[in-house]
């Protein structure tokens with residue numbers, strides 16, 4: 001199996017005036033292509049920070065991060081934003097769709113940003129992705145005109161816009177009721193079956209059971225890392 005993510009001895013601390021707060025302490029991890037990994041642990045233990053390092057939104061103080069063949073700790077800010085647009089899809093708890101754009105336009109935006117697909121294919125691809133997440137009929141609606149679950153499915157379609165190898169999500173069901181959340185787990189499981197690699201931070205135990213690997217962070221360290229049979 002191919003390594004998609006490799007973290008070597010990662011340290012991260014935030015400095016506020018004279019106060020230095022260690023957040024991640026000596027994290028070393030390898031994640032292979034096609035794994036569905038959930039990260040759990042108490043609040044304030046570095047889960048979101050770890051995701052931000054994987055997407056290049058934040059940088060480690062020490063250590064190396066290789067994702068899909070790129071050494072993120074060495075890339076410059078402008079290189080990172082193009083790299084991110086091509087390699088990673090990000091799903092947030094509060095969806096973060098642009099409210100004045102239709103769902104269709106929200107999905108086209110990341111394609112316009114990186115120019116991976118020719119302009120004339122982008123509209124067709126945006127329709128295809130909305131159809132995949134069951135939102136073909138809502139393509140021209142604004143985010144505020146659809147439900148929370150539909151907004152999250154549109155956000156997942158947006159994350160897939162440039163067909164990234166890695167999908168990361170931070171509490172993707174944190175703002176959804178349990179029936180709606182279940183729809184989202186099913187979608188993640190399907191994406192894994194299609195070969196995507198998923199890394200998801202969650203407090204949702206049901207979602208955690210659908211992954212094939214469960215990592216727990218405690219005090220900025222990996223306190224457990226276990227493979228499991230996913231519940232579908």
Ligand code: ADP
Nearest residue numbers: 014015023041042043044045046047048049050
């Ligand atoms: P979790 O996702 O497990 O709740 P976080 O990664 O969000 O944890 O935060 C870990 C710790 O780092 C917390 O103590 C938080 O206050 C601190 N932290 C996170 N981001 C910043 C930041 N940008 N500046 C300063 N401290 C931060």
